[in-house]
Amino acid sequence: MTIRLYNTLTRKKEAIKPFLDDSVSMYVCGPTVYGHPHIGNARAAIVPDILYRLLMAKHDSVKYIRNITDVDDKIIDAAKKEGLSIDKITSKYTKIYRDNMDRLSNLRPTHEPKVTDTISKIISSIEKIIKNGNAYVKDSHVLFDTDSFKGYGELSGKKLEEMLDGVRIDNASYKKSFKDFILWKPSEDDTPGWESPWGKGRPGWHIECTSMIKDILGDDTTLDIHGGGNDLIFPHHENEIAQGSCISKEKYCNHWFHNGIVLVNKKKMSKSLGNVILLDDLFKDNSTSVIRLALLSAHYRQPLNWSDQTIIYARNLYKKLLSVISMVDAKARPLDDADSHTKEIQDILSDDLNTPEAINYLSRLSKTARNDFEARVKLIHSMKFIGLSPINEKTVKIFSDTEEIEQIEALVKKRNEYRIKKDFKNADVVRDKLLSMGIELEDSDGDTTWNYLQD
């Protein structure tokens, strides 16, 4: 089944048709590294990660680019606040970001460019735009001349002149039109800057993404897929199309996809509302598969309303999935023929990344899997396909600790001895003791199984 994905540009689901024969390129707007990642950042990484896994299953070669923005005014502020140099701040939070994304089972992108490594390409891109007559220099700033680009507003559907009323816009003196945006701006001595034809300065927001794409793919290539949070549609992606189209003979990008934002109490997370949920905090109480499952529970284009329920549902569901997979199953089966076992889930996901339906599928599969080894193998591979661990993380961690296992099994045995003697009081004491050790028991068919408590 071919992958069909909603295209923001055409407002339709469309098949992905790569510009090059069987090599697909995807660019996703990555983080600005100045603070701890929150669940919104996680969603913005997990959604393209699912797409990346699907693309890899269907195409010989996939270029997956996700940038690291390490030049930005917010970083400068954070550096001041934390009393660290800008380098320290960006390397610290880059590391944390990568670590957090790894923990959530996101595959690493094939390319992870930094803005600071792309400055010369940014400068040459800007020069090209100026040369083509689509940008102008004023007071040490370089500005994109939006009136010179006829397609402006196509992605977001905005006609800027018509939405002026009710909005106050400070038209900076160096702008010809309020719509124009900055490609390059001057830097003071104490802010990061690079020498350029327009003096010491740094790139404006927007140009870095375009430059990194062109740097990796080449100027006259069309990017196949570009993604990001839907709060980036305007102005960021709109501006990227404008400037990118002025650099190249080819269309800038064919397929745009945008994930919905995460809401907390039906409101967008924001520092001012104090409702930002950091991954670091979630990691304390939840396994990473549970967090991932929670973030995949709503369709990617819908807003995801985060509540206590969200994580509780995910936890219950994950527990149920794990309960039908024995450790032996999970360890025994190699991933060799994973593809044949994941056809169903791939087909489900191929329809615009329908992760809720994929999760339903796992849930249905777990029913038959209980008494069906093949279904269990399918379940394991399907879970792995969307990045869920088929083994309880704690179990994996302690699996090699035979001493602890012997101790647990001795207690289980002891409890069953009490049970045979109908001494349920003492049996319950032992069960409580195991519970306090984080062990959960289940009696079924005369057999007692134990498991580490999830989370």
Added chain:
RNA sequence: GGCUAAGUGGCAGAGUGGUAAUGCAGCGGCCUGCAAAGCCGUCAACGCCGGUUCGAUUCCGACCUUAGCCUCCA
């Protein structure tokens, strides 16, 4: 104010011109020393108003509501 998206049972979400999948939760039962799990069964929904139609949740129009964007944002 403008733009975009969306409104289906408690939640997540399919779907169709002839009254609506599935999963989770709930409820009832079986099982069980208890608990848990499992199994069986079950309740419950198409924002509002018009129009087209034999008939609309599905098509058209108005309205209402929600969220996002228009300022940094994933």
